[in-house]
Amino acid sequence: MNIGGFIPTSTIDFPGRLAAVIFTQGCPWRCHYCHNPILALGQVESPHDWEGVKAMLEQRKALLDGVVISGGEPLIQKDLVEVLKQIKGMGFEAALHTGGAMVNRFKETLPYLDWVGYDIKAEQLAYVSITQVEDSGVAAFSSLQVLLDSGVDYEVRTTVHWGLMSREELLSLSETLADLGVKNYVVQIARDGGTLSKELLAHNGSASEFEAGPLAEINAMFEKFSVRPAG
């Protein structure tokens, strides 16, 4: 596992749990708004490897509820399933943050997961305008269906940069997700600056500036809905 970072304690990455977070390196996509381009490109010189992180987790067993594997895109890690098995074997609950880029590997992880933070970036045909990778939306929507069929608890979230997606497109995407059966949806407003694509440096607005009109419409489509700044 190519690890680019490790947070020993987090209260925000795994709902209701005190969790450690492992950030894996590398991603097959190149989202314009990516705030971790060094991690996504796999260019972090990290002091961590899995055995070292595992030793730290062993020491924190009594303190932590769970472990989150985030990225980058964790699904590209060949030993992801094996690492999840070991995490569960230590008695932790396990969570994954993913965009679903590799459908079969995602399927393999689900038996070992207690929660998934799942990124949906756009309508399927519009994915390339965000990720810069043809057909990325096919994998993303296939993996979403796999998640919804699995019964594993989840949150579906969309990071919005108004330079890449209009209010109308967000409403349309929300309708698509609701039709697919998504119950828990979060809109994350992309932060300003530090993005992979420098042309997105202009002000994107904040979560509190998001207008009440579309907010109410989207809210009515889901059992749970919220808006927050992107992490």
Ligand code: SF4
């Ligand atoms: S934002 Fe896009 S490029 Fe960055 S890690 Fe996530 S999926 Fe990869």
